[in-house]
Amino acid sequence: MAPVIENKPTFCRICEPLCGMIATVEDGRLMALRPDKDHPLSAGFACQKGIAFTEVVNDPDRVTRPLRRGPAGFEEVTWDEAMADIAGRLSAILRRHGSGAVGWYMGNPGAFSYAHTFAALLFLKGLGRHGHYFTASSQDTNSRLIASQLLYGVPTSVPIPDLTRTDLLVMMGANPVVSHGSFLTAPRIKDRMADIVKRGGRVVIVDPRRSETAAAFEWLGIVPDTDSLLLLSLLNVMFAEGLVDVAAIRVRADGVDWLRSLFGPFAPESTAASTGIDADSVRALARDLVNTPRAAVYGRLGTCVGSHGTLTTYLIDAVNLVAGNLDVPGGSVFSTMNTVGQRWQNVAMGAVMRRSYRRKRSRISGTPYAIGSEPAALMAKEITTSGDRRIRAMFVSAGNPVLSVPNGEELEAAFGELELSVALDFYVTETSAQCDYILPVTTMYERDDFPYTFQGFQATPFRQATEAVLAPVGEARGEWDIVAELAGRLARSVPAFAAFAGVRKVLGLLGFEASPRTMIDALVRMSEGGDKFGLRRGGLTLRRLTEKHPHGVVVAPHIRTGVLREAVGYLSRRVRLAHPGIAAEVDKLARRAVPDGYPLRMIGLREPRSENSWMHNSPMLMRGDRRQHALMHVDDAAERTITDGDEVRITSPHGAITVPVVTTKDLVAGVVAVPHGWGHKGTGSWRLANRAGGANVNQLTSSDPGDVEALSGMAWLTGVPIRVERA
Numbered sequence: 068m069a070p071v072i073e074n075k076p077t078f079c080r081i082c083e084p085l086c087g088m089i090a091t092v093e094d095g096r097l098m099a100l101r102p103d104k105d106h107p108l109s110a111g112f113a114c115q116k117g118i119a120f121t122e123v124v125n126d127p128d129r130v131t132r133p134l135r136r137g138p139a140g141f142e143e144v145t146w147d148e149a150m151a152d153i154a155g156r157l158s159a160i161l162r163r164h165g166s167g168a169v170g171w172y173m174g175n176p177g178a179f180s181y182a183h184t185f186a187a188l189l190f191l192k193g194l195g196r197h198g199h200y201f202t203a204s205s206q207d208t209n210s211r212l213i214a215s216q217l218l219y220g221v222p223t224s225v226p227i228p229d230l231t232r233t234d235l236l237v238m239m240g241a242n243p244v245v246s247h248g249s250f251l252t253a254p255r256i257k258d259r260m261a262d263i264v265k266r267g268g269r270v271v272i273v274d275p276r277r278s279e280t281a282a283a284f285e286w287l288g289i290v291p292d293t294d295s296l297l298l299l300s301l302l303n304v305m306f307a308e309g310l311v312d313v314a315a316i317r318v319r320a321d322g323v324d325w326l327r328s329l330f331g332p333f334a335p336e337s338t339a340a341s342t343g344i345d346a347d348s349v350r351a352l353a354r355d356l357v358n359t360p361r362a363a364v365y366g367r368l369g370t371c372v373g374s375h376g377t378l379t380t381y382l383i384d385a386v387n388l389v390a391g392n393l394d395v396p397g398g399s400v401f402s403t404m405n406t407v408g409q410r411w412q413n414v415a416m417g418a419v420m421r422r423s424y425r426r427k428r429s430r431i432s433g434t435p436y437a438i439g440s441e442p443a444a445l446m447a448k449e450i451t452t453s454g455d456r457r458i459r460a461m462f463v464s465a466g467n468p469v470l471s472v473p474n475g476e477e478l479e480a481a482f483g484e485l486e487l488s489v490a491l492d493f494y495v496t497e498t499s500a501q502c503d504y505i506l507p508v509t510t511m512y513e514r515d516d517f518p519y520t521f522q523g524f525q526a527t528p529f530r531q532a533t534e535a536v537l538a539p540v541g542e543a544r545g546e547w548d549i550v551a552e553l554a555g556r557l558a559r560s561v562p563a564f565a566a567f568a569g570v571r572k573v574l575g576l577l578g579f580e581a582s583p584r585t586m587i588d589a590l591v592r593m594s595e596g597g598d599k600f601g602l603r604r605g606g607l608t609l610r611r612l613t614e615k616h617p618h619g620v621v622v623a624p625h626i627r628t629g630v631l632r633e634a635v636g637y638l639s640r641r642v643r644l645a646h647p648g649i650a651a652e653v654d655k656l657a658r659r660a661v662p663d664g665y666p667l668r669m670i671g672l673r674e675p676r677s678e679n680s681w682m683h684n685s686p687m688l689m690r691g692d693r694r695q696h697a698l699m700h701v702d703d704a705a706e707r708t709i710t711d712g713d714e715v716r717i718t719s720p721h722g723a724i725t726v727p728v729v730t731t732k733d734l735v736a737g738v739v740a741v742p743h744g745w746g747h748k749g750t751g752s753w754r755l756a757n758r759a760g761g762a763n764v765n766q767l768t769s770s771d772p773g774d775v776e777a778l779s780g781m782a783w784l785t786g787v788p789i790r791v792e793r794a
């Protein structure tokens with residue numbers, strides 16, 4: 068019989084542009100992925116990782132049956148055996164210690180699946196009030212979210228640059244030519260940035276490294292972890308030179324005078340020595356930001372993971388506000404789904420989040436919970452520190468924290484103390500290898516999806532949904548199904564799960580399905596372009612989206628502006644500038660000291676053919692015997708008689724690693740860049756990744772409670788003091 072070959076439009080969910088893809092499926096097996104020419108925004112673009120994903124789906128090293136760790140390593144078990152044992156052990160732990168004994172870490176790919184996000188949250192919160200929730204966000208975005216919560220009263224109101232209309236884009240700490248954009252969903256982002264230059268505008272990249280993006284546009288080199296000083300002096304110049312329309316700011320924001328007292332002492336002449344940016348450049352940039360009618364400052368990973376990430380992010384928004392660039396066309400704008408009742412959702416959600424922020428604190432560091440989650444940098448100590456709420460059972464889904472959070476060795480050892488540990492993953496990773504069970508999950512092409520998390524960051528308002536393009540490989544299951552079954556088995560010991568089962572049953576009898584899919588459908592229907600449950604004929608539903616618009620649909624040509632009052636969750640409807648926590652961070656800037664003996668600063672580096680830690684097993688991406696290496700300035704290398712290709716020992720106050728080095732002039736002197744996500748040392752099952760090995764850069768970063776950022780619990784990942792010597 069002739070094989071059945073189908074070409075199905077869908078989209079990639081490895082990183083944030085969500086590029087359109089055509090999946091070729093032959094007799095139920097994924098044969099190839101190619102870029103979708105008919106996607107309105109990605110229009111035939113996909114990167115190497117997206118294409119290589121076929122090798123992940125079909126990876127011979129993939130876990131496709133439940134694994135249990137026995138004395139002689141992992142052995143396959145049935146789902147029923149695994150679930151029965153996990154439920155039994157978990158209910159015993161709950162009985163003895165309560166919900167405070169349970170932790171869940173959800174890693175980055177979780178954010179790309181609406182069902183997974185719902186599953187992790189509902190499960191943990193369903194167990195009781197005291198569970199520990201961790202995500203990759205404390206190594207990524209929590210500082211951004213908390214800055215929004217302080218300024219706008221709600222963490223999810225995150226402004227993004229109006230990419231398609233701006234004439235001056237200042238990007239700090241982002242390298243979208245490699246990362247493809249973050250907190251900014253813009254397929255073909257490099258082309259969209261080139262358009263700015265084509266229409267006579269400018270793109271300025273503030274970065275310690277002349278990154279791939281800086282090389283394509285204008286580079287302004289900065290000393291790592293000093294962005295807040297640069298931003299304070301931009302504000303200083305704007306006010307000192309009388310460039311600011313103070314009355315206009317007062318209409319939109321409370322606390323303008325408070326803000327003035329904050330940046331008063333930071334004239335650009337006083338910050339130049341620290342930032343490495345001379346006063347004239349700062350003054351010129353301040354004037355350009357005010358005088359260009361369509362200008363925006365945007366910051367991302369590099370500004371979020373410094374030692375003052377919340378302050379830096381707060382100041383980026385303050386600069387946009389003061390320069391008159393917030394919520395105006397071509398400025399820094401709020402991209403929303405324009406859902407019915409959005410304003411009141413923001414008020415309600417803001418109140419809940421701010422309450423939890425005020426009341427809940429990390430047991431170890433005392434830092435407030437950020438959007439209901441705790442610092443992952445302290446996960447190991449939450450497991451090993453005795454007392455009330457000590458973690459005894461840990462779930463890890465879509466994460467590899469042994470490589471991604473500070474001090475992986477400490478975390479790896481801590482896993483040995485757990486009474487129960489369960490990974491939901493399709494690989495034996497450095498982390499899942501430490502678990503009692505590995506439950507095999509579907510990859511993105513084996514599940515339906517709607518990229519709920521990224522709707523608020525769309526540079527062009529756009530919707531796309533997909534059905535699964537192939538059936539689960541082996542015995543893989545979706546995260547929601549796994550959690551729903553576990554909740555069912557726990558219904559007798561967990562009242563919330565019993566209640567949930569009851570509600571589902573009643574709704575089922577009435578013909579409603581209580582599932583994440585129903586909720587996402589409702590969201591699509593109530594948002595821009597939606598059918599408003601029949602009020603708008605022909606409008607979008609989740610089903611209409613997949614059936615009528617398989618390549619996705621642009622719902623508006625541009626992001627709406629003039630929506631600040633809707634975006635703000637405070638009842639005042641005005642931006643709130645005065646926060647004692649922000650002032651305390653500014654005070655700390657002056658008191659920052661570096662321990663003796665660590666003259667250099669370590670920063671991160673993302674590579675086009677890596678995705679954090681988990682795509683190093685794809686032959687296509689590992690072509691040419693790829694290895695990890697650090698980048699070092701030629702002068703710093705010469706001073707230490709280090710030459711290209713040498714193995715170097717990098718030491719921080721927290722640990723040491725050995726890596727080969729490449730020397731370059733494309734760095735601010737004194738800076739060393741080291742990619743994360745390497746350090747595959749054979750505990751995982753991925754053969755190719757293990758052969759490539761590398762070093763875990765997070766042995767250099769700190770899991771000391773004192774080094775967790777005070778306002779958002781962020782890990783400190785950039786500007787880390789180091790010294791380097793030839794190994």
Ligand SMILES: Nc1nc2c(c(=O)[nH]1)N[C@H]1C(S)=C(S)[C@@H](COP(=O)(O)OP(=O)(O)OC[C@H]3O[C@@H](n4cnc5c(=O)[nH]c(N)nc54)[C@H](O)[C@@H]3O)O[C@H]1N2
Pocket residue numbers: 082083175207239240241242243245246247248249273274275276278289290291292293294367368369370373670671672673674675676677678679785786
């Ligand atoms: N190819 C590839 N793409 C990815 C990923 C990947 O691993 N590989 N990961 C994805 C993920 S999870 C994310 S969150 C996004 C992140 O995407 P981006 O936000 O674009 O982050 P990075 O690519 O890490 O670029 C951060 C830049 O900040 C600079 N930097 C470091 N420290 C400082 C500092 O103190 N100040 C300033 N101004 N700059 C600094 C670095 O030199 C670097 O060029 O990328 C996503 N896309």
Ligand SMILES: Nc1nc2c(c(=O)[nH]1)N[C@H]1C(S)=C(S)[C@@H](COP(=O)(O)OP(=O)(O)OC[C@H]3O[C@@H](n4cnc5c(=O)[nH]c(N)nc54)[C@H](O)[C@@H]3O)O[C@H]1N2
Pocket residue numbers: 173174175176177180203206207368464465466467468470471472491492493494496508509510511546671672678679680681743744764765768784
């Ligand atoms: N030093 C340093 N550390 C960093 C960073 C840095 O720049 N420098 N970046 C930080 C950032 S921005 C991030 S986002 C984190 C990432 O940190 P993590 O999210 O902890 O780690 P990843 O390497 O992304 O691992 C993702 C895991 O999810 C699995 N997976 C993939 N798809 C799915 C799925 O659909 N379902 C399930 N259940 N599993 C899946 C993969 O097999 C892999 O094991 O790292 C952070 N750590």
Ligand code: SF4
Pocket residue numbers: 079080081082083084085086112113114115116117118247
């Ligand atoms: S840039 Fe690459 S990895 Fe990211 S969504 Fe597009 S194809 Fe996927």
Ligand SMILES: [Mo]
Pocket residue numbers: 175203207
């Ligand atoms: Mo990330």
